[in-house]
Amino acid sequence: MHFSSRGGEVNKPNIVSPGACTSTVPNFSKHDRFWGTSMASPYSVGVMSLLLSAARVEYPDVKIPSRLLYKAIEEGAVKMKGYDYVDQGSGYINVMNAWKVLKKYIKSNQVAKFETYTVSSFAPNMPNNTAQSLYIRNGSFITKNQVYNYTVKRNNTINKYRFFRTYRLKSDSDWLLPLKRKTYIRNDQEIRVGVKIDKSKLTKPGLYNGMIYAYRADRSKFPEFDMMATVVIPYEFNEANKYTQSWDNIQLKPGELRRYFIQVPAGATSMKIKMSSDPKAYTYSWYFLHEPDGRQKDVAILNSDNNDKDVVKYYSDLIPGVYELDVLGFFRASGLSTCNLSVEFSGVNMIDDNVLSSDHNSIKFVNEFNEMKRFSVSGKILGYQKDYTIRLNKKDYYKIPFIVKENEAAKTFKVSISKEDFNKTTDFAMMIYDSTGKSVALDGLTYDSQTISLRNSFGPDSAKFSLVLRPAFAYAAGQMTIHVKEITSLKNKETFRVMHNNSSRVTFYPSVTEELNCTYKPLKNLPKDVKPYGKIYFNNTSNDKTELEIPVFFKF
Secondary structure, eight states: OTTOOOOSSSOOOSOBOOOEEEOOSOOSSSOSEEETHHHHHHHHHHHHHHHHHHHHHHOTTOOOOHHHHHHHHHHHOBOOTTOOHHHHTTOBOOHHHHHHHHHHHHHTTHHHHOOOEEEEEEOTTSGGGEESSEEESOGGGOOTTEEEEEEEEEOOTTOOSSOEEEEEEEESOTTEEESOSEEEEETTOOEEEEEEEOGGGOOSSEEEEEEEEEEESSTTOOEEEEEEEEEEEOBOOOTTTTTEEEEEEEEEOTTOEEEEEEEOOTTOOEEEEEEEOOTTSOOEEEEEEEOTTSOEEEEEEEEGGGTOOEEEEEEOSOOSSEEEEEEEEOTTOSSOEEEEEEEEEEOEEEOSOOEEESSOOEEEEEEOSSSOEEEEEEEEEEEEEEEEEEEEESOSOEEEEEEEOTTEEEEEEEEEEOHHHHTTEEEEEEEEEETTSOEEEEEEOSSSEEEEEEEOOSTTSOEEEEEEEEEEESSSOOEEEEEEEEEEEEEEEEEEEEEBTTBSEEEEOBTOEEEEEEEOOOOSSOOTTOEEEEEEEEEETTTOOEEEEEEEEEEO
């Protein structure tokens, strides 16, 4: 499923379990379908409980270490075709296979010999460039036959300080090669395992994921530890491909996922993503955009049953690095989904203050790319924003009253907290209630920021609502700072003129600064303490399609 957790810097997941289920338990909530760890965790716990209960009956005098139980489950898992370790770990959980493995371990007295290890390697995206696994988010810089090291240290789980064990090393990938076939650990010494990455095997853009296994060098061939490596070769955008790439006729089965890794070119200021459908083909596709640090940034849906022809989105707050764009055939699709995908970067960069006022009605831009660009330009005032800073002090919820007026199309609240405050909570609920106390929108923080929206479908009259924020503190209610941005979009967008030398057309030459002048009428009857916002649109002069959107604010 698209919501499954995936590894990279860490050697996760260990195994996968059913993550979607219809509950047969009598109603204790509004729904009988549940997703994610809400289903996978209890299923996995049930497997563990079943194994332990069977072992207690057959081997009543044996105390099984929890990590040995995990290893039996991992070794008994069934590999699924088409998935990497970062997707499925050891594979799909299988209780009968795990029981056979566990019995073999008990009979060969692995309980007394079982040791655990701490493994670390190079991961430049992580603090101190170190993580549990070798993880290179952008492998473009790797030279031929590049060598990296894993550090391995035993945890002395068996409580023996005099220790000697030899291990055979085996890789499952032709591009990931251990420098030695064997290694050993003596007492508490820390060892280094050198591996070579064969760059000649990494010929196509994509994710390369491999594993080196360390087996005990005796007749048991017991799996002692493993070392995962992941290298991403991203798609590059440059002058040669005009900073654009496209993938046509992508065919996806229900639930099938395709990854596209996108390297942000130097000087890029905006990224345009377009997913489109063929009028003669069926599609029910989603895309998920993830930032270079792995956090999900956005989701888009294309459903031909709703007569969707395409979905186009622009992202101007780019972070340097490699984005991951995942395209999914939705699991509820009635058949094969066919779609087209394109990504395009713009180097037109605003080098001025983006707040327009009576004293400052022009904005300067420069083209950072080594190509000429011609645009027709226009602008729209889209709505207004308001910022809140909330400080909770031993209080478990906060309420923000608001009104949706007749001329307002929707309200969106972006809620964000610091990572430190996020770690204080087990859950963080966001709810919008109407004046009768009925919930009309529900959501929650899955990381340190999230949005919740409400569309105006209430007729000509104004309607009163409340946004309630309710963090579930891990301990007693404590202190927390919450930042809320209330974004109001208007039904009737006000256009404004954008001119360059008295023309609505502008040509951007490389590294040449151009100034655009804006003429607009102030909005009337604005609420107190709001900041009007809009966009300047840059349309291709050949086909009039929008290539770039630049957000601006107004001070009336």
